[in-house]
Amino acid sequence: MTNRITYRCPNCGGQDCGWDAYAVWDDAEQMMALGGAYDEMWCSDCGELKSLDLMPLAEQPVLTRPMLLQVLDLSTGHVTKEVMDRLYDHQGNWPFSVKIDPYGCFLSVPDVDTDPADLPPSLAQCFQYARSIGAVYIHFDRDARRDETLPFYSW
Ligand SMILES: [Zn+2]
Structure with missing residues:
Protein backbone atom coordinates (compact mmCIF):
# COMPACT_ATOMS: atom_id res chain seq x y z
CA MET A 1 0.00 0.00 0.00
CA LEU A 57 -2.43 8.53 7.91
CA ALA A 58 -2.08 5.85 10.58
CA GLU A 59 -5.62 4.63 10.88
CA GLN A 60 -6.79 1.67 8.86
CA PRO A 61 -8.79 3.09 5.97
CA VAL A 62 -12.46 2.17 5.87
CA LEU A 63 -13.25 -0.44 3.23
CA THR A 64 -15.35 0.77 0.33
CA ARG A 65 -15.92 -2.74 -1.06
CA PRO A 66 -16.03 -6.25 0.43
CA MET A 67 -12.75 -7.83 1.50
CA LEU A 68 -12.54 -11.15 -0.38
CA LEU A 69 -10.08 -13.91 0.50
CA GLN A 70 -8.81 -16.63 -1.83
CA VAL A 71 -9.64 -20.21 -0.83
CA LEU A 72 -7.97 -23.09 -2.64
CA ASP A 73 -10.43 -25.97 -2.90
CA LEU A 74 -8.40 -29.18 -2.97
CA SER A 75 -9.34 -32.83 -2.98
CA THR A 76 -8.66 -34.53 0.35
CA GLY A 77 -6.57 -36.95 -1.78
CA HIS A 78 -3.80 -34.36 -2.04
CA VAL A 79 -2.69 -35.26 1.48
CA THR A 80 -2.07 -38.75 2.83
CA LYS A 81 -4.71 -40.49 4.93
CA GLU A 82 -2.42 -40.15 7.97
CA VAL A 83 -2.32 -36.38 7.54
CA MET A 84 -6.09 -36.12 7.15
CA ASP A 85 -6.57 -38.30 10.23
CA ARG A 86 -4.25 -35.99 12.19
CA LEU A 87 -6.18 -32.96 10.99
CA TYR A 88 -9.49 -34.56 11.98
CA ASP A 89 -8.12 -35.56 15.36
CA HIS A 90 -6.61 -32.08 15.88
CA GLN A 91 -3.29 -33.75 16.50
CA GLY A 92 -0.04 -31.91 16.08
CA ASN A 93 0.47 -28.51 17.58
CA TRP A 94 0.45 -26.72 14.25
CA PRO A 95 0.62 -22.94 13.79
CA PHE A 96 -2.46 -22.79 11.57
CA SER A 97 -6.17 -23.14 12.19
CA VAL A 98 -8.11 -26.31 11.36
CA LYS A 99 -11.89 -26.23 11.05
CA ILE A 100 -13.63 -29.50 10.30
CA ASP A 101 -16.68 -29.32 8.05
CA PRO A 102 -18.94 -32.03 6.57
CA TYR A 103 -16.85 -32.27 3.37
CA GLY A 104 -13.36 -32.10 4.81
CA CYS A 105 -11.66 -29.23 6.59
CA PHE A 106 -10.55 -25.62 6.26
CA LEU A 107 -6.94 -24.73 7.01
CA SER A 108 -5.40 -21.30 7.25
CA VAL A 109 -2.24 -21.15 5.13
CA PRO A 110 0.67 -20.16 7.40
CA ASP A 111 3.47 -17.83 6.31
CA VAL A 112 6.32 -19.76 4.78
CA ASP A 113 8.68 -19.05 7.69
CA THR A 114 6.26 -20.55 10.22
CA ASP A 115 6.05 -23.96 8.56
CA PRO A 116 6.99 -26.34 11.38
CA ALA A 117 9.89 -28.70 10.83
CA ASP A 118 7.63 -31.73 11.30
CA LEU A 119 5.08 -30.58 8.72
CA PRO A 120 4.15 -33.66 6.66
CA PRO A 121 5.51 -33.36 3.07
CA SER A 122 2.11 -33.79 1.41
CA LEU A 123 0.65 -30.94 3.46
CA ALA A 124 3.76 -28.78 2.98
CA GLN A 125 3.32 -29.11 -0.80
CA CYS A 126 -0.32 -28.03 -0.55
CA PHE A 127 0.66 -24.96 1.51
CA GLN A 128 3.43 -24.12 -0.96
CA TYR A 129 0.98 -24.40 -3.86
CA ALA A 130 -1.62 -22.28 -2.04
CA ARG A 131 0.94 -19.56 -1.29
CA SER A 132 2.15 -19.56 -4.92
CA ILE A 133 -1.36 -18.64 -6.13
CA GLY A 134 -2.22 -16.22 -3.32
CA ALA A 135 -4.66 -18.44 -1.42
CA VAL A 136 -4.89 -17.77 2.32
CA TYR A 137 -7.07 -20.81 3.10
CA ILE A 138 -7.22 -24.37 1.82
CA HIS A 139 -10.49 -26.25 1.85
CA PHE A 140 -9.76 -29.96 1.73
CA ASP A 141 -12.93 -31.13 0.05
CA ARG A 142 -13.79 -34.79 -0.47
CA ASP A 143 -15.82 -33.77 -3.56
CA ALA A 144 -13.16 -31.54 -5.15
CA ARG A 145 -11.57 -32.61 -8.40
CA ARG A 146 -8.00 -33.80 -8.53
CA ASP A 147 -5.48 -31.01 -9.24
CA GLU A 148 -2.78 -32.18 -11.65
CA THR A 149 -0.30 -29.73 -10.09
CA LEU A 150 -0.05 -31.80 -6.90
CA PRO A 151 0.68 -35.44 -6.08
CA PHE A 152 -2.43 -37.53 -5.41
CA TYR A 153 -2.72 -40.20 -2.74
CA SER A 154 -5.36 -42.87 -3.29
CA TRP A 155 -6.83 -43.92 0.04
ZN1 LIG B 1 -8.49 23.16 15.37
Missing part, protein backbone atom coordinates in the same frame (compact mmCIF):
# COMPACT_ATOMS: atom_id res chain seq x y z
CA THR A 2 1.25 3.47 -0.79
CA ASN A 3 1.97 5.81 2.11
CA ARG A 4 -1.27 7.62 2.78
CA ILE A 5 -1.34 11.09 4.28
CA THR A 6 -3.84 13.28 6.06
CA TYR A 7 -4.06 16.83 7.39
CA ARG A 8 -4.78 17.91 10.94
CA CYS A 9 -5.31 21.21 12.69
CA PRO A 10 -2.01 22.20 14.38
CA ASN A 11 -3.92 24.03 17.15
CA CYS A 12 -6.23 21.30 18.38
CA GLY A 13 -5.31 18.19 16.39
CA GLY A 14 -8.81 18.09 14.93
CA GLN A 15 -9.50 16.49 11.59
CA ASP A 16 -12.61 18.51 10.75
CA CYS A 17 -10.51 21.02 8.87
CA GLY A 18 -9.74 22.02 5.28
CA TRP A 19 -9.38 24.76 2.70
CA ASP A 20 -11.76 27.31 1.32
CA ALA A 21 -12.64 26.29 -2.22
CA TYR A 22 -15.10 26.81 -5.03
CA ALA A 23 -17.22 24.37 -6.96
CA VAL A 24 -17.92 24.03 -10.68
CA TRP A 25 -20.46 21.93 -12.54
CA ASP A 26 -19.06 18.87 -14.36
CA ASP A 27 -21.22 18.18 -17.46
CA ALA A 28 -19.79 14.70 -17.94
CA GLU A 29 -20.18 13.52 -14.34
CA GLN A 30 -23.44 15.45 -13.83
CA MET A 31 -22.32 16.64 -10.43
CA MET A 32 -20.42 19.44 -8.76
CA ALA A 33 -16.67 19.15 -8.77
CA LEU A 34 -13.78 20.98 -7.15
CA GLY A 35 -13.01 24.05 -9.21
CA GLY A 36 -10.11 25.25 -7.15
CA ALA A 37 -8.88 25.87 -3.62
CA TYR A 38 -7.79 29.07 -1.86
CA ASP A 39 -4.98 29.51 0.62
CA GLU A 40 -7.39 30.18 3.48
CA MET A 41 -7.92 27.27 5.85
CA TRP A 42 -10.46 26.51 8.53
CA CYS A 43 -10.96 24.23 11.50
CA SER A 44 -14.48 23.53 12.69
CA ASP A 45 -13.21 22.32 16.05
CA CYS A 46 -11.29 25.39 17.22
CA GLY A 47 -11.99 28.15 14.70
CA GLU A 48 -9.87 29.70 11.99
CA LEU A 49 -6.30 28.69 11.45
CA LYS A 50 -3.32 29.66 9.30
CA SER A 51 -1.85 26.29 8.41
CA LEU A 52 -2.54 22.58 8.37
CA ASP A 53 -0.18 19.86 9.50
CA LEU A 54 0.52 17.14 6.96
CA MET A 55 1.08 13.76 8.62
CA PRO A 56 1.02 10.07 7.80
Whole structure:
Protein backbone atom coordinates (compact mmCIF):
# COMPACT_ATOMS: atom_id res chain seq x y z
CA MET A 1 0.00 0.00 0.00
CA THR A 2 1.25 3.47 -0.79
CA ASN A 3 1.97 5.81 2.11
CA ARG A 4 -1.27 7.62 2.78
CA ILE A 5 -1.34 11.09 4.28
CA THR A 6 -3.84 13.28 6.06
CA TYR A 7 -4.06 16.83 7.39
CA ARG A 8 -4.78 17.91 10.94
CA CYS A 9 -5.31 21.21 12.69
CA PRO A 10 -2.01 22.20 14.38
CA ASN A 11 -3.92 24.03 17.15
CA CYS A 12 -6.23 21.30 18.38
CA GLY A 13 -5.31 18.19 16.39
CA GLY A 14 -8.81 18.09 14.93
CA GLN A 15 -9.50 16.49 11.59
CA ASP A 16 -12.61 18.51 10.75
CA CYS A 17 -10.51 21.02 8.87
CA GLY A 18 -9.74 22.02 5.28
CA TRP A 19 -9.38 24.76 2.70
CA ASP A 20 -11.76 27.31 1.32
CA ALA A 21 -12.64 26.29 -2.22
CA TYR A 22 -15.10 26.81 -5.03
CA ALA A 23 -17.22 24.37 -6.96
CA VAL A 24 -17.92 24.03 -10.68
CA TRP A 25 -20.46 21.93 -12.54
CA ASP A 26 -19.06 18.87 -14.36
CA ASP A 27 -21.22 18.18 -17.46
CA ALA A 28 -19.79 14.70 -17.94
CA GLU A 29 -20.18 13.52 -14.34
CA GLN A 30 -23.44 15.45 -13.83
CA MET A 31 -22.32 16.64 -10.43
CA MET A 32 -20.42 19.44 -8.76
CA ALA A 33 -16.67 19.15 -8.77
CA LEU A 34 -13.78 20.98 -7.15
CA GLY A 35 -13.01 24.05 -9.21
CA GLY A 36 -10.11 25.25 -7.15
CA ALA A 37 -8.88 25.87 -3.62
CA TYR A 38 -7.79 29.07 -1.86
CA ASP A 39 -4.98 29.51 0.62
CA GLU A 40 -7.39 30.18 3.48
CA MET A 41 -7.92 27.27 5.85
CA TRP A 42 -10.46 26.51 8.53
CA CYS A 43 -10.96 24.23 11.50
CA SER A 44 -14.48 23.53 12.69
CA ASP A 45 -13.21 22.32 16.05
CA CYS A 46 -11.29 25.39 17.22
CA GLY A 47 -11.99 28.15 14.70
CA GLU A 48 -9.87 29.70 11.99
CA LEU A 49 -6.30 28.69 11.45
CA LYS A 50 -3.32 29.66 9.30
CA SER A 51 -1.85 26.29 8.41
CA LEU A 52 -2.54 22.58 8.37
CA ASP A 53 -0.18 19.86 9.50
CA LEU A 54 0.52 17.14 6.96
CA MET A 55 1.08 13.76 8.62
CA PRO A 56 1.02 10.07 7.80
CA LEU A 57 -2.43 8.53 7.91
CA ALA A 58 -2.08 5.85 10.58
CA GLU A 59 -5.62 4.63 10.88
CA GLN A 60 -6.79 1.67 8.86
CA PRO A 61 -8.79 3.09 5.97
CA VAL A 62 -12.46 2.17 5.87
CA LEU A 63 -13.25 -0.44 3.23
CA THR A 64 -15.35 0.77 0.33
CA ARG A 65 -15.92 -2.74 -1.06
CA PRO A 66 -16.03 -6.25 0.43
CA MET A 67 -12.75 -7.83 1.50
CA LEU A 68 -12.54 -11.15 -0.38
CA LEU A 69 -10.08 -13.91 0.50
CA GLN A 70 -8.81 -16.63 -1.83
CA VAL A 71 -9.64 -20.21 -0.83
CA LEU A 72 -7.97 -23.09 -2.64
CA ASP A 73 -10.43 -25.97 -2.90
CA LEU A 74 -8.40 -29.18 -2.97
CA SER A 75 -9.34 -32.83 -2.98
CA THR A 76 -8.66 -34.53 0.35
CA GLY A 77 -6.57 -36.95 -1.78
CA HIS A 78 -3.80 -34.36 -2.04
CA VAL A 79 -2.69 -35.26 1.48
CA THR A 80 -2.07 -38.75 2.83
CA LYS A 81 -4.71 -40.49 4.93
CA GLU A 82 -2.42 -40.15 7.97
CA VAL A 83 -2.32 -36.38 7.54
CA MET A 84 -6.09 -36.12 7.15
CA ASP A 85 -6.57 -38.30 10.23
CA ARG A 86 -4.25 -35.99 12.19
CA LEU A 87 -6.18 -32.96 10.99
CA TYR A 88 -9.49 -34.56 11.98
CA ASP A 89 -8.12 -35.56 15.36
CA HIS A 90 -6.61 -32.08 15.88
CA GLN A 91 -3.29 -33.75 16.50
CA GLY A 92 -0.04 -31.91 16.08
CA ASN A 93 0.47 -28.51 17.58
CA TRP A 94 0.45 -26.72 14.25
CA PRO A 95 0.62 -22.94 13.79
CA PHE A 96 -2.46 -22.79 11.57
CA SER A 97 -6.17 -23.14 12.19
CA VAL A 98 -8.11 -26.31 11.36
CA LYS A 99 -11.89 -26.23 11.05
CA ILE A 100 -13.63 -29.50 10.30
CA ASP A 101 -16.68 -29.32 8.05
CA PRO A 102 -18.94 -32.03 6.57
CA TYR A 103 -16.85 -32.27 3.37
CA GLY A 104 -13.36 -32.10 4.81
CA CYS A 105 -11.66 -29.23 6.59
CA PHE A 106 -10.55 -25.62 6.26
CA LEU A 107 -6.94 -24.73 7.01
CA SER A 108 -5.40 -21.30 7.25
CA VAL A 109 -2.24 -21.15 5.13
CA PRO A 110 0.67 -20.16 7.40
CA ASP A 111 3.47 -17.83 6.31
CA VAL A 112 6.32 -19.76 4.78
CA ASP A 113 8.68 -19.05 7.69
CA THR A 114 6.26 -20.55 10.22
CA ASP A 115 6.05 -23.96 8.56
CA PRO A 116 6.99 -26.34 11.38
CA ALA A 117 9.89 -28.70 10.83
CA ASP A 118 7.63 -31.73 11.30
CA LEU A 119 5.08 -30.58 8.72
CA PRO A 120 4.15 -33.66 6.66
CA PRO A 121 5.51 -33.36 3.07
CA SER A 122 2.11 -33.79 1.41
CA LEU A 123 0.65 -30.94 3.46
CA ALA A 124 3.76 -28.78 2.98
CA GLN A 125 3.32 -29.11 -0.80
CA CYS A 126 -0.32 -28.03 -0.55
CA PHE A 127 0.66 -24.96 1.51
CA GLN A 128 3.43 -24.12 -0.96
CA TYR A 129 0.98 -24.40 -3.86
CA ALA A 130 -1.62 -22.28 -2.04
CA ARG A 131 0.94 -19.56 -1.29
CA SER A 132 2.15 -19.56 -4.92
CA ILE A 133 -1.36 -18.64 -6.13
CA GLY A 134 -2.22 -16.22 -3.32
CA ALA A 135 -4.66 -18.44 -1.42
CA VAL A 136 -4.89 -17.77 2.32
CA TYR A 137 -7.07 -20.81 3.10
CA ILE A 138 -7.22 -24.37 1.82
CA HIS A 139 -10.49 -26.25 1.85
CA PHE A 140 -9.76 -29.96 1.73
CA ASP A 141 -12.93 -31.13 0.05
CA ARG A 142 -13.79 -34.79 -0.47
CA ASP A 143 -15.82 -33.77 -3.56
CA ALA A 144 -13.16 -31.54 -5.15
CA ARG A 145 -11.57 -32.61 -8.40
CA ARG A 146 -8.00 -33.80 -8.53
CA ASP A 147 -5.48 -31.01 -9.24
CA GLU A 148 -2.78 -32.18 -11.65
CA THR A 149 -0.30 -29.73 -10.09
CA LEU A 150 -0.05 -31.80 -6.90
CA PRO A 151 0.68 -35.44 -6.08
CA PHE A 152 -2.43 -37.53 -5.41
CA TYR A 153 -2.72 -40.20 -2.74
CA SER A 154 -5.36 -42.87 -3.29
CA TRP A 155 -6.83 -43.92 0.04
ZN1 LIG B 1 -8.49 23.16 15.37
